[in-house]
Amino acid sequence: MALLSFPHKDSAILATMSTINAKGQYLFDLICHHLNLLEKDYFGIRYVDPDKQRHWLEFTKSIAKQMKSQPPFTMCLRVKFYPPDPAALKEEITRYLVFLQVKRDLYHGRLLCKTSDAALLAAYILQAEIGDYDPGKHPEGYSSKFQFFPKHSEKLERRIAEIHKTELM
Numbered sequence: 001m002a003l004l005s006f007p008h009k010d011s012a013i014l015a016t017m018s019t020i021n022a023k024g025q026y027l028f029d030l031i032c033h034h035l036n037l038l039e040k041d042y043f044g045i046r047y048v049d050p051d052k053q054r055h056w057l058e059f060t061k062s063i064a065k066q067m068k069s070q071p072p073f074t075m076c077l078r079v080k081f082y083p084p085d086p087a088a089l090k091e092e093i094t095r096y097l098v099f100l101q102v103k104r105d106l107y108h109g110r111l112l113c114k115t116s117d118a119a120l121l122a123a124y125i126l127q128a129e130i131g132d133y134d135p136g137k138h139p140e141g142y143s144s145k146f147q148f149f150p151k152h153s154e155k156l157e158r159r160i161a162e163i164h165k166t167e168l169m
Helices: 024-035 092-107 115-130 154-166
Strands: 002-005 012-015 043-048 054-056 073-079
Touching: 024 043, 024 073, 073 092, 092 115, 115 154
Parallel strands: 002 073
Antiparallel strands: 002 012, 043 054, 043 073
């Protein structure tokens, strides 16, 4: 058995042993069908081995032969390649999954970028979470309720709020 988790509405699929004996492509197609994900090229299936090393499931190889541990296996659908122009993505589900991955990678410190870019990405996340800035709804320090990075300064937090207030209208 393999438990497959997705960053989409906490959904999961329980795959049977017959699926585990299939090639990775079969499982990937099954997941994409379940999510109605058409823009597949940006995604892959990631798993963690017993030594806590992350690996991408190879689609041309048997799933069982790639696993170094005994079942159950936990695998996750993840963005493998960020789209060069996210605004050009056609499907809402694709944009949503990419958004969740950017948010996750920023929070875990895996998306390395300049501070100014990080502030802009965090402001976009803030806008997605709470909408456009509204002085009646968003008092001073409203952005401090959100954790965008493993750790960040008050200066960066103020910059995120400033971008949200003035640049994302």
